Amino acid sequence: MIVVNGLKKRFKLAKELLNTTSSSDSRQREGFFHSVENVSFSCGRGEVLGLLGPNGAGKTTTLRMLSTALKPDAGSIEISGQNIVKNPLKGRKAIGFLSGTTGLYGRLTARENVEYFAKLHGLKGRALKSRCDELFTRLSMGDFLDKRAEHLSTGMKQKTNIARAVVHRPDVVVLDEPTTGLDIMTKQNIIEFIRDLKADNTPVVFSTHHLDEVALLCDSVCLIDRGTSRFSGSIEAFKEVGQSGELNDAFMNIVNQGSLHV
Template sequence: MIEISQLAKKFKVENPKKLSEQEKKDPRLKGRFFHSVQNVNFSCDKGQVLGLLGPNGAGKTTTLRMLSTALQPDGGSIKINGVDVLQDPILARKSIGFLSGSTGLYGRLTGRENIAYFGKLHGMTDQQITQKIDELSAVLELDTFLERRSENFSTGMKQRISIARAVVHDPAVVILDEPTTGLDIMATQTVIEFIKTLKAQNTPVIFSTHHLDEVKELCDTVTVISEGTTKYNGDLASFESLAPGSLHQSFITSIS
């Protein structure tokens, strides 16, 4: 289980003159600091899938990067199965599988080598890595390109290898930042089915998306962030009831 309470993060504005007019009007801009995340709260239990929604620039990616320990929060708490991420980030990282918005694969390595490298970073043996790659290859359909250099991969290939790399160590929590963005229909469906597999294995999954059809198909709970603050946090049925018959309108209603 992952629990987030009153999460906050601000960034210093080095050159206010370079801000766009829209950025200057954002209420999160306070003096020399931009408060990207101000007060975010949600939780995701075992076997649940949580959809993180919000307009562009709402603070979703900053929130997920804090959950992954890539960023240090300025306030609030993050707990994974009772472990305080802020007090023990190294232990917490062992429990997290994180897919960022950028795949960042090593181009000269094959798909298998990219996955294996991260397995070794997590202290896995060669036998454990080989067995896990075989499992992930079957679920994510990696067979046709697993032994090829990743520098020539399509977007869908890169994303599937990146997901395999993120979960090779069997993390207790999986965090995915817009995992289907830029993918074709078939690659998207593969990712969706993989998230369902994680859910069936009782692994909590948090993923951000702009695709409400994915939310309807996958999510148990929904959290909506706008201007760095949680505007809605609850189960999918309650979210749908905000505007019956239209998830799009439910989203609009939640941030109004």
């Protein structure tokens, strides 16, 4: 289980922006941009949580804090009872993280990329081969395993990135827009893989702009707007608070309300 409570993160403004008073974003103040001001949510075993929000809402900063790439200014992130803000090394072992900027080693094959990261996590011998073969099958990677990463299509690279992110059987999987730019078949394969993670009782947090994916996969959602959790709860509660049975309309209504529903 992952529990996120009261995350905050600010960044010092560049000199040329310090005296700017025309910004319409209230997060720009006192020489800082407060990217994340108050984000909280939780995701239990066997649950999928959709992280939603407009562009610039603070989702990417939140995900970078979950990955331990950024340290929060305040707040806590607990995975299976461990505070990973205080112990980021345990966090890196406990989380399987895929970001939009995750890269592969171009001169290594898809197989070699995944096996390399498996070895970094301590897998070896039969355990390494068994785990990699399992992922290659579940993600339908057989046709391109021995192609160098620099020659893979976008979908092939994304499947390889996902395999390397979860090869160590993490306690929590965090995916940043995992289906963006993919063809229909690859997108469906990744959706099925997320369902498999859920069936394995692995908590999954994924950000997306596609509310059809939320309808297909999610048990709960967290909607972030202007650095704050505007809503965190079940899909049913999301529709109720958003006063619509349509996720798109509920999303817009909650953002326009501007109040918190956590």
